[in-house]
Amino acid sequence: MIAFKSHFLPRSGHWNDGEQIIAEFVSSCKALKDIHSDTELNIRLKELRCQVKASSNLYVRALLASLPS
Numbered sequence: 001m002i003a004f005k006s007h008f009l010p011r012s013g014h015w016n017d018g019e020q021i022i023a024e025f026v027s028s029c030k031a032l033k034d035i036h037s038d039t040e041l042n043i044r045l046k047e048l049r050c051q052v053k054a055s056s057n058l059y060v061r062a063l064l065a066s067l068p069s
Contacts, residue, residue, distance in 0.1 A: 021055055025048075025051075025052065028048060028051075029048070032044060032045070032048075
């Protein structure tokens with residue numbers, strides 16, 4: 001079984017940590033090729049989708065918060 005990080009959120013919570021998120025995402029995607037069970041692959045892909053959505057939401061909120069009011 002492949003260990004995925006529980007999320008791709010930046011460790012420090014800062015906008016500049018986007019590169020870290022991308023690196024972790026790419027690493028997790030590369031690990032998918034080692035899965036041989038369709039069921040496990042579907043589970044991992046579903047987890048990955050949720051992680052990406054959570055990270056995207058965080059950065060959209062950060063971007064909106066940084067806009068002048």
